[in-house]
Amino acid sequence: MPTPAPRPSFSRDFCIILVTCQSKKEAGRIASSLLKERLTACANTMPGIDSRFWWNGKVESAKEILLMLKTKRSNFKKVEKEIKRLHSYEVPEIIALPIIAGSAEYLGWIACNVK
16 A cells, blocks of 8 residues: 655645736746746646736736646745746736645645655
8 A cells, every 4th residue: 555645734834826827838838847846736727817907007908827836835935936037927926825724635745746
């Protein structure tokens, strides 16, 4: 029988990072880099996001891809740095949301798959 993954003591040790990207290609490039470096355990892309926002004094709109990343909160600064390095936007959306609860098995899986 395989050894179970270690169980993290607190779900608040983990977060979901949201990033909007201008294209599927850009989102894929960012996700692949973060996964390769083991900074995130999972990356989901959600196409068809209709964004409206203030930029340079006026309301703009864009079709974007939402990238949803699961990682340890302690990795946030490294993830942020890599996103900024690869992202085409001058000010990319990089927002971390705490995971306030989650299955012990899933959170253990995240813990085992990131640095």
